[in-house]
Amino acid sequence: MKFVAVSSCPTGIAHTYMAAEALEQAGLAAGHEVVVETQGAAGSTPIDPAVIAAADGVIFAADLEVQGKERFAGKPTIDVGVKKAVHDAPGVLAAAVEAVKAGVATGAASTAAATPAYAATRQVGTGTRIRQYLMTGVSYMIPFVAAGGILIALGFLLASVAWAENGAIEVTAVDQAVLWTAFEWGNLQHWSVLLFQIGAIAFGFLVPALSAYIAFAIADRPGIVPGFVGGSIAGLVGAGFLGGIATGFLAGYLAHWLSTRKVPKGVRGVMPVVVTPLVATLITGALTILVIGPPMKAINDGLSSWLNGLGDTALIPLGIIVGLMMCFDLGGPVNKVAYVFATTGLANAAGDVGSTEARVMAAVMAAGMVPPLAIALATAVRPMLFSEAERESGKSAWLLGASFISEGAIPFAAADPLRMLPSFMAGGAVTGGLVMAVGSGVLAPHGGIWVTPLIGQPVLFLAALLAGMVVSTVAVVVTKGIGRNPNAAALEQAESLEAMTGAR
Amino acid sequence: MSTIPLITPELVALDIVAADRDGATRQLIDLLAAAGRVTDADGFHADVRAREAQMATGMPGGIGLPHARSEHVAVPSLAVGRVPAGVDFGAPDGPATLVFLIAAPASGDAAHLKILAALARRLVHESFRTSILLAPDADTVADIITREVNPS
Numbered sequence: 203m204k205f206v207a208v209s210s211c212p213t214g215i216a217h218t219y220m221a222a223e224a225l226e227q228a229g230l231a232a233g234h235e236v237v238v239e240t241q242g243a244a245g246s247t248p249i250d251p252a253v254i255a256a257a258d259g260v261i262f263a264a265d266l267e268v269q270g271k272e273r274f275a276g277k278p279t280i281d282v283g284v285k286k287a288v289h290d291a292p293g294v295l296a297a298a299v300e301a302v303k304a305g306v307a308t309g310a311a312s313t314a315a316a317t318p319a320y321a322a323t324r325q326v327g328t329g330t331r332i333r334q335y336l337m338t339g340v341s342y343m344i345p346f347v348a349a350g351g352i353l354i355a356l357g358f359l360l361a362s363v364a365w366a367e368n369g370a371i372e373v374t375a376v377d378q379a380v381l382w383t384a385f386e387w388g389n390l391q392h393w394s395v396l397l398f399q400i401g402a403i404a405f406g407f408l409v410p411a412l413s414a415y416i417a418f419a420i421a422d423r424p425g426i427v428p429g430f431v432g433g434s435i436a437g438l439v440g441a442g443f444l445g446g447i448a449t450g451f452l453a454g455y456l457a458h459w460l461s462t463r464k465v466p467k468g469v470r471g472v473m474p475v476v477v478t479p480l481v482a483t484l485i486t487g488a489l490t491i492l493v494i495g496p497p498m499k500a501i502n503d504g505l506s507s508w509l510n511g512l513g514d515t516a517l518i519p520l521g522i523i524v525g526l527m528m529c530f531d532l533g534g535p536v537n538k539v540a541y542v543f544a545t546t547g548l549a550n551a552a553g554d555v556g557s558t559e560a561r562v563m564a565a566v567m568a569a570g571m572v573p574p575l576a577i578a579l580a581t582a583v584r585p586m587l588f589s590e591a592e593r594e595s596g597k598s599a600w601l602l603g604a605s606f607i608s609e610g611a612i613p614f615a616a617a618d619p620l621r622m623l624p625s626f627m628a629g630g631a632v633t634g635g636l637v638m639a640v641g642s643g644v645l646a647p648h649g650g651i652w653v654t655p656l657i658g659q660p661v662l663f664l665a666a667l668l669a670g671m672v673v674s675t676v677a678v679v680v681t682k683g684i685g686r687n688p689n690a691a692a693l694e695q696a697e698s699l700e701a702m703t704g705a706r
Numbered sequence: 707m708s709t710i711p712l713i714t715p716e717l718v719a720l721d722i723v724a725a726d727r728d729g730a731t732r733q734l735i736d737l738l739a740a741a742g743r744v745t746d747a748d749g750f751h752a753d754v755r756a757r758e759a760q761m762a763t764g765m766p767g768g769i770g771l772p773h774a775r776s777e778h779v780a781v782p783s784l785a786v787g788r789v790p791a792g793v794d795f796g797a798p799d800g801p802a803t804l805v806f807l808i809a810a811p812a813s814g815d816a817a818h819l820k821i822l823a824a825l826a827r828r829l830v831h832e833s834f835r836t837s838i839l840l841a842p843d844a845d846t847v848a849d850i851i852t853r854e855v856n857p858s
Contacts, residue, residue, distance in 0.1 A: 212760055215810050215819065216773045219826035220765075227830060243775065243810070244819035265761075288830070289766050289798065475813040 205229065205298055206254050207238045207261035208268050211284045214243030221263045221284045224291035232295055236261075241269050245422075248273075259302040261294060263287030269422065272334060278305035332451075339416035339450055340542055344647060346407040347545055351646040353401025354553050355656035357394045364390035373398050374553065398553075408549050409437045409446035416450025421458035424474060428453035428482035432490050437549075439495035440503070446546075448494050449486060457482040517561065517638045524562065525569035525634020525670070529626035532573060532608045532615055540566055545647040553645065555658045560643030564657060567606050568637045568667045569630040571650050573622075574603030574610030575667075576629055576674030580682075583675070587682045606650030621681040629674025636666035712784050712821055713851050716741050718844035719787040722805070728755070730793045731772045734785040734807040743783040744809060750778040754807070762796025767835060770795030770802035775810040782818040783809045784825060786838065786847055804839055825855045 207225050211217035222238035229236030237257075239249045241264065248270065260279040262268050263286070278301040280294070287294050361373035376395045386392050413433025417425030432449030439445065460478045469477065527540035544559075544566040551559040581588050581596025588596065595613050602610025615622040640662035646653045654660045717737050724730035731754055732747075739747040753776035757763070763771040770793065785807040792801030806829065810822055828834045834854055841847045 213757055213773060213775055213810075215775060215822045216763070216771055216808055216826045216829075219823040220830050223827035223830040240823065242819070242823060244823050285761060471813070 203258040203299060203302060204235045204253075204256055205237070205259050205261055205295070206249055206257040206274065207236060207287075208241055208264050208274075209238055209284055209287065210241040210264040210266040210268070212265055214241075217265075217284045217288055218242035221287035221291070224288055225261065225263065225295065228291035228295045232292065234295060234299070236295070241266065259298045259305075261287070261298050263294065278302045335416050335419040335451070335454065336447065336542075337538065338419035339412045339414075339447070340538075340545070342415035342418075343408060343412040344545065346404055346411050347548060347647045350401045350403070350405030350408070351548065351644075352649065352653065352656065353397050354405060355401075355555070355645050355653070357396075357398030357401055358553075358555065359656060360390060360394035360397060364394050402553065405548075405553075406437075408546070410434045412546065413446040413450035413453065416447065417454035417457060420451070420454025421456075421461060424457040424461045424478045424482065425454045427479040428457055428486040431483045432486040435487055435490045436495070439491060441490070441495055445490065445494060449490050452489060452494070453482060453486040456485055517558070518635045520562065521565040521569075521634035521636075521638030522631045523634070524566050525572075525630035525632070526627050528566055528569040528608065528634070529573055529630030530623065532612050532626070537570070537608065541570070548645060548647060551643075551645060555643040555645060555656075556641070557643060560645055560658070561638060561641065563647060564642040564644040564663060565634040565637040567644060567648070567650065568642075568663065569634040569670065570608040571603050571606050571667060572629040572633050572670045572674050573608055573615070573626040574599040575671045576603075576626065576678060577611050577614050578603060579671060579675045580678040584679050584682075587679065604651040606648055618682075621684070622678065625674050625677035625681055628677050629670040629672075631670075632673045633666050633670025636669055637663060640666055642666070710781050711848075711852055712782060712825065712855065713786065713848050714741070715844040715848045717743075717783065717785040718847045719785070720844060720847075722787040722789045722793075723791065724789060724793050727758070727770060727772070727793055727795050727802075727805075730770070730787060730789055730805050731755075731758075731807060734772075734787050734805065737785050738779075738783055738807070738809055741783075743781045744776075744778055745780055746778040750774065750776050750809065753778065764795030764797025764802055765829075766797055766799050767832060768792070768800065768803040769797070769829065769835065770805040771808070771829065772805070773808035773810070775812050777812040779809040779811045782811060782822060784851065785809070786851070788839065804835060821855060825851070828854050 207222070209218045209221040209225070211221070218240050219242060222240045225236050225238055237249055237253050239246055246269070251273065254273055254277075257277060260274045260277045262279065262281040263284050264281075265284045268274075278298075280298050280301050282294050282297070357373055365372045373391070373394050376391070378395065378399045380392065381396055381399065385396075410430050410433035413436060414426050414429035417429030417432070419425075429450050432453045433446045436445030436449045441448070457478055460482055461474065465473060524540045524544065527536050530536045544563045547559040547562055551557045551563075554560060578596050578599040581593050581599075585593055592614065599610045611622070611626060615626070640659050642657050642659040642663040644653060644657045646656055649656075651664075654664065657663050717734075719733060719737060722730055722733055724733060732751060735744060735747050735751050735754070738744040738750075744750045753774040754772045757774045758772055763773065765771060772795075787805040787807070789801075789803050789805060792803050793805070795802040795805070808822060808825070811818070834850075837850050838847055841850060
C-alpha cells in the first residue's frame with residue numbers, strides 16, 4: 203500500500219524527524235511506500251498532490267496542528283501523535299493498514315461518497331484557495347470568540363444578580379483596576395467584572411487572530427507576526443473584521459513572498475527571525491494605516507450603520523435570509539458566509555446582547571440548529587419513513603442539533619437533497635425571521651441550547667426555534683411521501699447508508 | 707553551511723555516573739558550556755527541563771534525547787554521553803545507556819536545522835546507536851557522528 207504521513211513535535215528539531223525516519227524504515231521493512239512531510243523547525247516541503255492522490259491512507263504523527271490538513275481529506279486516516287510513531291512505527295503502520303482495509307471493507311459506497319469531497323479540495327483554483335485561507339482564519343478565531351463571548355455573557359448574567367438593577371450596564375462601567383488593587387473574594391460584583399474583563403480581552407483577539415491565522419494559512423509561521431500586528435492595527439483604525447481579513451491576506455502574501463526570496467548566505471540566517479517579520483510587519487502596518495484603513499473603515503461603518511439602521515421590519519427579512527443560507531448547504535460555503543457574517547459581526551456588538559449584530563448571531567445560531575433537530579423529530583414521529591440506519595442517526599441528531607452542529611443533518615440531506623434541503627430551508631427561514639422578530643440576541647458564536655441562559659429573551663428564542671423545527675419536520679414528512687415507491691425506498695436506504703459511512 | 711562541526715571529541719563523555727536524567731543532562735550541558743557553545747548553562751538547562759517536562763524524551767533501545775531550542779545556545783551542537791549504569795529517561799522499556807543532548811539556537815538558520823534533522827533521522831537506526839555504544843574512544847564517537855550525519 204501507499205501512505206502519506208505528516209510528523210511534527212513541539213520543538214521541531216528531534217521527534218519530527220525521528221518519526222519520519224521510523225515510519226519510512228517501517229514502510230521499507232513491511233513493503234509499503236511511505237512518504238512523510240516533516241513539519242519541523244527546518245521548514246517543510248509539501249508532499250506532491252499527485253503522491254497524496256495516489257496514497258491509500260494517511261498517518262498523522264503530529265503533536266501540533268497539521269498544516270494543510272484539508273489536502274488529505276477523504277482518505278482513511280489515523281492520528282497517533284509523534285511519540286507513538288517514534289516508539290512503535292511498525293505498529294502505527296499496521297494500524298494504518300487496518301484503517302485502509304476497514305475503509306475498503308465498507309464497500310465502493312464509501313469511496314463513492316468520499317471522492318466528491320476530496321476532488322473538491324484538490325481543485326486548487328484561486329477562489330477555493332482563498333476560501334480555505336479564510337476558513338483557516340475563521341476556525342482559529344472561533345475559540346477566541348467562544349471563550350470571550352461566553353465569559354462576557356456569564357459576566358453579564360452574574361452582574362444582573364450582583365447589582366439591584368441595570369447590572370449589565372454597571373459591570374462595564376467598573377474600573378478594571380479594582381480587580382488587582384481591591385478585589386474582594388465575597389463580592390459578586392467584583393466576580394462579574396472579573397468574568398467580563400477576561401471575556402472582553404479574549405474577545406479583543408477576534409480581529410487580530412482572524413488576520414494572523416489567515417496569514418498563517420498562506421505563509422506558515424512567518425505570516426503570524428505581520429498578521430497579528432496588521433489585525434491589531436485594523437482594530438485600531440476601526441476597520442473591523444473586514445480590515446482584519448484584508449490585513450491577513452496582505453501579511454500572508456507578503457511574508458510568503460519574502461520568505462521565498464533567494465538571499466545571500468550571510469543574510470539567510472537572520473531572514474526568518476529578523477528580516478521577514480520586520481519588513482512584512484512594517485509594510486503591512488503602514489499599508490493598513492495609510493491605504494487600507496480609511497476605505498475599510500468606511501465599508502465597515504456603512505455595514506454597521508446599515509444593520510443598525512434597519513428597523514424591526516427590515517431585520518425580519520434579514521433573519522429569513524440568513525436562516526435560508528444556514529440551511530442551504532449545512533456547513534458548505536453558503537452556510538459559512540452567513541456564519542462568518544454573524545461571528546465576525548460580533549466585533550461590532552460592543553458586548554451588547556441587544557445589538558443588531560448579536561441578534562443576527564442569534565438568528566444564525568437558531569436557524570443552524572433547525573435541520574438536525576427537525577430530522578430527529580421526524581425520525582421519532584414517522585419512523586416508517588426512514589431506514590434503520592437513518593433512525594439511529596436521527597437519535598444522535600437531537601444532541602447535534604441542540605449543540606448547533608448543522609452537519610448532523612448531512613447524512614439525510616446527502617441521501618435525498620431535493621426533498622430535505624428545501625424542507626430545512628423552510629424551517630430555517632421561519633426560525634431566522636422569528637428570532638429577529640422577538641429580538642433575541644447572543645454574544646456566543648456557538649453553543650446552541652447550552653447557552654440559552656445567556657440569550658436575550660430565552661423563552662421566545664426557544665419558541666422560535668421550536669416553530670422552525672416543526673415547520674421543517676412537517677415539510678420533511680410531507681415531501682418524503684411525494685413520488686415514493688418501494689424501489690425508491692430501497693434505493694434511498696442504500697444511499698443514506700453510503701452517505702453516513704462516507705461522512706465518518 | 708556551517709564550518710563549525712556539530713560535535714567534537716570534547717563533547718563526548720564515555721563514562722557518566724548520574725543519579726537521574728537531570729544530573730546526566732547537566733554533565734553534558736557543562737561540556738557544551740566549557741566549549742563555549744552554550745552561553746548560560748543554567749538558562750539552557752531550564753529550557754531543556756521545560757522540554758523534557760512536556761514529554762519525556764526516552765526512546766526504546768536505551769536512548770535519552772534531551773533537547774531544546776534556546777537563546778542560550780551559540781552554536782548548534784550535540785553532546786553525547788554513555789551511561790554504563792543507565793539512567794531513567796522515561797522510556798517504556800527501561801533506563802537509557804546512551805544520552806544525546808541536542809542544543810539548537812533559538813534562531814537557527816535552515817542549514818543548521820537541517821543538520822539536526824539529519825541527526826534525528828540517524829538516531830532511529832539501531833546500527834548507528836550500536837556503533838556509538840561500541841566506539842573505543844571519544845574521537846571515534848565524534849568521527850562516526852560527523853561522518854554519518856549528512857543533511858540531504
